[in-house]
Amino acid sequence: MAKKKTIRTIPQERTPMREQDPQLRAKNFEEVACGYSLEDALRESERCLMCPDEPCIAGCPVGIDIPGFIQKIGEKNLRGAYDILTDTNLLPSICGRVCPQETQCEGVCTVGESLEAVAIGRLERFVGDNAIKEGWVNIPYIEPNRFRVGIVGSGPAGMACAADMAKAGCEVTVYEAFHQPGGVLRYGIPDFRLPNAVIDAEIDNLKKFGVKFECNTLVGRLFTIEQMIDEMGFHAVFVGVGAGYPTMLNIPGDSLNGVLSANELLTRCNLMRARDFPNFDTPVPIGKRVAVVGAGNTAMDAMRVSIRLGAEKVYCIYRRSRTEAPARAEEVHHAEQEGVEFHWLTNPVSVSDDGKGSVRGMRCVRMELGEPDDSGRRRPVPVAGSEFDFETDLIVYAIGTNANPIMGQTSKLKLNKWGYIGADEHLATSVAGVFAGGDIVTGAATVIEAMGAGRKAAASMKTYLGIRDPELPYLSAEGGGAGTLFGIDTRERNFARVRVA
Amino acid sequence: MKANAMSNFEIVAREDFSDVTYLLEVRHPLMSKAAKPGQFVVVMLNEQGERIPLTIADFDRNKGTITLVIQAVGKTTRQMQLECRVGTSLYAMVGPMGMPSPISHAKKVVCVGGGLGVAPIFPQARGFKEAGAYVIAILGFRTKDLIFWEGKFRACCDELILCTNDGSAGMKGMITDGIKVALAGHSNIEEVVAIGPPVMMKACAEATRAHKIKTMVSVNPIMVDGTGMCGGCRVKVGDQVKFACVDGPDFDGHLVDFDDLMTRLQRYTKDEKVAHERWSESCRMTRQVGPSALDALARVRAPQSELLELPDPFEDAPGG
Numbered sequence: 044m045a046k047k048k049t050i051r052t053i054p055q056e057r058t059p060m061r062e063q064d065p066q067l068r069a070k071n072f073e074e075v076a077c078g079y080s081l082e083d084a085l086r087e088s089e090r091c092l093m094c095p096d097e098p099c100i101a102g103c104p105v106g107i108d109i110p111g112f113i114q115k116i117g118e119k120n121l122r123g124a125y126d127i128l129t130d131t132n133l134l135p136s137i138c139g140r141v142c143p144q145e146t147q148c149e150g151v152c153t154v155g156e157s158l159e160a161v162a163i164g165r166l167e168r169f170v171g172d173n174a175i176k177e178g179w180v181n182i183p184y185i186e187p188n189r190f191r192v193g194i195v196g197s198g199p200a201g202m203a204c205a206a207d208m209a210k211a212g213c214e215v216t217v218y219e220a221f222h223q224p225g226g227v228l229r230y231g232i233p234d235f236r237l238p239n240a241v242i243d244a245e246i247d248n249l250k251k252f253g254v255k256f257e258c259n260t261l262v263g264r265l266f267t268i269e270q271m272i273d274e275m276g277f278h279a280v281f282v283g284v285g286a287g288y289p290t291m292l293n294i295p296g297d298s299l300n301g302v303l304s305a306n307e308l309l310t311r312c313n314l315m316r317a318r319d320f321p322n323f324d325t326p327v328p329i330g331k332r333v334a335v336v337g338a339g340n341t342a343m344d345a346m347r348v349s350i351r352l353g354a355e356k357v358y359c360i361y362r363r364s365r366t367e368a369p370a371r372a373e374e375v376h377h378a379e380q381e382g383v384e385f386h387w388l389t390n391p392v393s394v395s396d397d398g399k400g401s402v403r404g405m406r407c408v409r410m411e412l413g414e415p416d417d418s419g420r421r422r423p424v425p426v427a428g429s430e431f432d433f434e435t436d437l438i439v440y441a442i443g444t445n446a447n448p449i450m451g452q453t454s455k456l457k458l459n460k461w462g463y464i465g466a467d468e469h470l471a472t473s474v475a476g477v478f479a480g481g482d483i484v485t486g487a488a489t490v491i492e493a494m495g496a497g498r499k500a501a502a503s504m505k506t507y508l509g510i511r512d513p514e515l516p517y518l519s520a521e522g523g524g525a526g527t528l529f530g531i532d533t534r535e536r537n538f539a540r541v542r543v544a
Numbered sequence: 545m546k547a548n549a550m551s552n553f554e555i556v557a558r559e560d561f562s563d564v565t566y567l568l569e570v571r572h573p574l575m576s577k578a579a580k581p582g583q584f585v586v587v588m589l590n591e592q593g594e595r596i597p598l599t600i601a602d603f604d605r606n607k608g609t610i611t612l613v614i615q616a617v618g619k620t621t622r623q624m625q626l627e628c629r630v631g632t633s634l635y636a637m638v639g640p641m642g643m644p645s646p647i648s649h650a651k652k653v654v655c656v657g658g659g660l661g662v663a664p665i666f667p668q669a670r671g672f673k674e675a676g677a678y679v680i681a682i683l684g685f686r687t688k689d690l691i692f693w694e695g696k697f698r699a700c701c702d703e704l705i706l707c708t709n710d711g712s713a714g715m716k717g718m719i720t721d722g723i724k725v726a727l728a729g730h731s732n733i734e735e736v737v738a739i740g741p742p743v744m745m746k747a748c749a750e751a752t753r754a755h756k757i758k759t760m761v762s763v764n765p766i767m768v769d770g771t772g773m774c775g776g777c778r779v780k781v782g783d784q785v786k787f788a789c790v791d792g793p794d795f796d797g798h799l800v801d802f803d804d805l806m807t808r809l810q811r812y813t814k815d816e817k818v819a820h821e822r823w824s825e826s827c828r829m830t831r832q833v834g835p836s837a838l839d840a841l842a843r844v845r846a847p848q849s850e851l852l853e854l855p856d857p858f859e860d861a862p863g864g
């Protein structure tokens with residue numbers, strides 16, 4: 044047994060991750076953060092104190108056994124680390140890259156109280172990437188049952204639910220409206236942050252579990268949720284269609300050419316490969332001076348994509364201050380390195396045109412922070428007389444999304460007052476056998492939360508179908524969720540006997 | 545031919561109405577059951593292709609097919625004209641999208657189709673007929689050679705007014721002249737439905753405004769996903785902003801801001817031109833390859849000198 048580690052004995056500095064040079068990367072779509080080497084990972088794993096109270100586990104929305112997997116890395120047992128991660132997290136190489144760790148596990152890490160927190164996300168990514176490289180996949184021993192499960196939407200929520208139901212022996216079909224699966228991971232988050240190869244690898248793993256993917260299928264319109272249950276022979280359905288519907292600012296000039304949603308910009312560029320135009324047919328507007336409104340992950344992605352598409356200047360317009368910006372800290376930092384000009388406490392008032400239907404500029408007003416609002420953040424209020432104009436030819440709105448209306452239009456599912464699908468704490472909807480989770484229930488959130496919701500819904504679905512001990516999570520609302528936000532019972536984690544592939 | 549092997553959106557029939565207009569019948573049994581008048585699909589010709597919206601012009605539940613009638617106006621629609629043969633497949637086709645057209649209980653209805661709007665108005669005309677209405681169809685074409693589906697419309701309409709710009713068939717004049725004739729002949733028209741290029745729909749809405757006749761139009765903004773996710777298809781309807789793909793595509797023609805729609809349709813004109821030029825260039829290269837390609841190309845390329853200049857899809861709109 045090694046000597047007990049203390050805050051003094053561990054490596055003091057967080058192990059840096061190699062990144063592409065900002066000058067260089069601003070011109071390509073290759074991944075910015077290059078990942079840890081084995082040496083980096085071993086050194087960083089040294090920094091974990093293996094705290095008995097495991098605050099990081101409570102900080103993780105799905106309760107990954109963080110010290111457990113870090114210990115395995117330290118033992119150079121990467122396969123073991125991978126097994127621990129995949130007990131709870133289906134998508135380690137994705138979550139390692141895109142989770143807001145600084146507000147989750149790393150935010151409560153003991154080391155973080157006096158030094159920089161253990162780089163849990165980077166370690167997670169390291170293990171996940173290694174698994175992809177080695178072709179590891181934990182294919183459990185699956186005993187088929189007679190149940191058929193339909194999943195609507197192939198984002199992280201749908202993928203997670205599909206995996207759990209397939210492992211439980213159900214025949215699972217995932218329906219996706221786009222021509223490629225992955226949800227926001229595919230159409231929204233750009234390659235330089237999450238390469239397509241990583242998504243492909245995770246989807247392939249699901250296929251190995253026997254999950255079928257049916258793309259080009261718009262559920263609700265091609266067939267309804269009710270038809271899936273009544274006519275198509277599905278015993279249960281999970282709805283994870285995401286939030287989607289982008290919010291526009293509703294200011295004068297909104298409909299000018301050159302004003303678009305971040306979703307449109309990103310979908311054209313990522314999913315439709317407009318950045319390779321004209322090798323691919325889909326065009327994307329390329330601005331010289333691009334103003335992106337908002338400061339979430341979506342906004343950062345839109346800015347960094349614009350830079351790579353060749354914009355000379357990219358501005359971030361945000362009505363609150365930097366501390367309130369919802370994006371991952373790393374994304375803001377990267378955007379800054381790549382030359383984005385931030386205008387905090389600034390709000391657009393109107394968009395002016397060039398007389399030919401296109402954007403010429405934007406009028407903004409300065410803001411200051413007033414009293415805290417419902418979200419606990421200080422409410423920005425305009426400073427009288429502080430309007431100013433500046434030139435821009437492309438304006439991208441990244442100010443959030445609303446519920447996609449198709450499910451509401453086409454089914455009897457009860458919606459809440461904001462139009463999201465109403466679900467109880469077990470993620471059951473108002474229609475028997477239909478469960479829902481992810482952004483379409485909570486509103487725009489995070490990949491890991493969507494995944495957690497997919498797994499939680501799977502647990503409820505199993506109870507509903509009577510697949511396992513019916514006393515498990517569905518009935519034990521209080522007990523079941525001990526310590527984890529999504530109430531995946533620890534006993535649930537490893538139910539399938541694992542056969543090493 | 546990777547795309548063909550992986551997908552099952554097989555083209556089972558094709559008909560060429562003219563140099564620029566062609567019909568594709570695509571196998572999709574589920575969709576043929578689900579489709580309702582007014583809905584559309586989004587198709588991709590191949591993996592590198594653009595997603596383009598096309599109205600479901602007809603569906604055959606027995607054969608399990610849906611019918612698209614397409615006007616070759618730019619890169620994608622021309623390439624489809626060249627490559628979509630019976631037996632080949634589309635890379636992707638998703639739908640039916642959009643809210644079905646509300647087939648009201650109006651007793652006397654005028655269905656107006658101009659240019660690329662002729663085919664999409666058909667399921668609505670048939671829908672109204674099935675609902676028991678007296679249906680007057682007004683179809684506008686530039687000239688006699690471009691006419692198609694006349695018989696199909698005659699079979700399901702009580703009256704048919706055919707207009708050509710040059711008077712080579714039916715009455716000479718714009719589609720709005722046809723509307724005037726219909727309004728003069730019938731005092732009890734309860735609803736007008738118009739589909740075609742925006743200029744035409746705008747003119748139709750203006751023609752009925754004074755008569756206070758409910759006028760529905762089907763807008764055709766640029767789309768990407770067709771699922772309400774990008775907002776590219778937003779249109780101004782009254783004082784509201786609507787996403788045509790999920791809130792429409794049918795709206796009250798007296799409320800739609802057509803000028804805004806037309807401006808927004810020109811967003812990518814430059815890029816569309818680049819894509820088309822490049823593709824035409826590559827077609828020229830393969831010209832030696834085979835007589836059939838050459839053959840089709842010759843048709844695509846007429847009128848000769850127009851190759852590099854994109855035809856304005858609104859220009860040849862009757863009523864425009």
Ligand SMILES: Cc1cc2nc3c(=O)[nH]c(=O)nc-3n(C[C@H](O)[C@H](O)[C@H](O)COP(=O)(O)OP(=O)(O)OC[C@H]3O[C@@H](n4cnc5c(N)ncnc54)[C@H](O)[C@@H]3O)c2cc1C
Pocket residue numbers: 140141142143195196197198199200201218219220221224225226227228231232260261262263283284285286287309340341342344371447449450480481482483487488489490491493771
């Ligand atoms: C640009 C961007 C960047 C982001 N960055 C981060 C980040 O760094 N970290 C993070 O944690 N989170 C991030 N998020 C948020 C995160 O991606 C989402 O919270 C998460 O993807 C939600 O997952 P979901 O499964 O609920 O839905 P989605 O990922 O939205 O997937 C829903 C899928 O359902 C499909 N669908 C919709 N309607 C239908 C239908 N009727 N029939 C069939 N299929 C349908 C859609 O096409 C889509 O593929 C980002 C979001 C965006 C937009």
Ligand SMILES: Cc1cc2nc3c(=O)[nH]c(=O)nc-3n(C[C@H](O)[C@H](O)[C@H](O)COP(=O)(O)OP(=O)(O)OC[C@H]3O[C@@H](n4cnc5c(N)ncnc54)[C@H](O)[C@@H]3O)c2cc1C
Pocket residue numbers: 584594595596597598599600601612613614615616617618619620621622660663664763764765766767768793809810816817820854857
């Ligand atoms: C709901 C809807 C239904 C439609 N139904 C039909 C139909 O039944 N038959 C038919 O021939 N056409 C239809 N269209 C129009 C058709 O989608 C466009 O003609 C096609 O996208 C042009 O693509 P292109 O590459 O050939 O031409 P491009 O060179 O890309 O463009 C030519 C012209 O088409 C317009 N356009 C370009 N891209 C789009 C797009 N993604 N969506 C809409 N317009 C676009 C542009 O304003 C441009 O002026 C419909 C459009 C909509 C929105």
Ligand code: SF4
Pocket residue numbers: 090091092093094097098099100109110151152153154161163
């Ligand atoms: S809180 Fe930090 S140091 Fe403690 S176990 Fe978790 S990762 Fe290790």
Ligand code: FES
Pocket residue numbers: 766767768769770771772773774775776777778787788789790
């Ligand atoms: S086409 Fe994207 S929202 Fe309508």
